Amino acid sequence: MSPEAVEALFTRGDGSYLFARWGRPIAPVVFGVAEETLATVKGAAEAVVALAGHQMAETDPELGANLMVFFFRDWAELPQVPNLDRLVPDLGPLVERLQAAGANQYRFFRFDEGGGIKAAFVFVRMDDELAQLPAEAIALNQMVQVILLWSDRAFTDQSPLARTPEGTLVLRPEIAGVIRAGYDPVMPVMARDPAHALRLAARVGGVQ
Structure with missing residues (x-):
């Protein structure tokens, strides 16, 4: 290039x-998918992290999970997730903007003192467009877009x-x-x- x-x-x-x-090992957790899809998402995470030469972990000592991936049907479901508004600032106005834009995905990052990624939140609204794609394509695409x-x-x-x-x-x-x-x-x-x-x-x- x-x-x-x-x-x-x-x-x-x-x-x-x-x-x-990322400035620390990645500890992912996935919400809103069936068991077989969960394996696909975690497999995509492992593949991309291995490509980067980075590390994964079972837990993050500060946050528990530092990569949270949410799959859902409607943006209105997000404000109902307990304590999510503590992790993602201005969650209500953000959801309103995403609804108005008809968005089907959004990623939010948090950073450590050195500017490295310390946490990421991936939101995937499974609209008609995404529902037509294989789970592996959605999972791999999201993991690529969150590794940097x-x-x-x-x-x-x-x-x-x-x-x-x-x-x-x-x-x-x-x-x-x-x-x-x-x-x-x-x-x-x-x-x-x-x-x-x-x-x-x-x-x-x-x-x-």
Whole structure:
């Protein structure tokens, strides 16, 4: 990938550059799915975390679970989740905005003192569009989008996923390369300087 293409993945709608990765092992919990789908979601998490060279954990010492994934049918269900408003600020107004926009997914991140991701909340409203997709596609897509703090525009035009000629669902090689490069131990946990994209791009070329 060119440095410009990598930079675009972390350049937000307001023009600012912001990269962040997880600064602690990921301890996921999933709500609102059947047992077989739960295995699919956790399998996707394990695959993406392994790709990054990061770690998973049974629990987070501070938060218990630090990656919470919610599947539901209606945004109105979220305010009814006990104590969720303590974890996600302004939950009521947020739900109203998401309802008005007809959104089917939303991700909210919390950060540690060093700017690394310390918690993420993934909300997936299973509308007619998502209901037509395989569970593995939804799960893998969400895990890819939560392993790094991508731009809010990163995947609006093209999914991070693709299918092989045999029909196997995979992560696009260039996106996999960016994830691996972003978790290189010599790279910072958080960066706001666009020059960071040059270092990422150089490593993407080296790890593919």
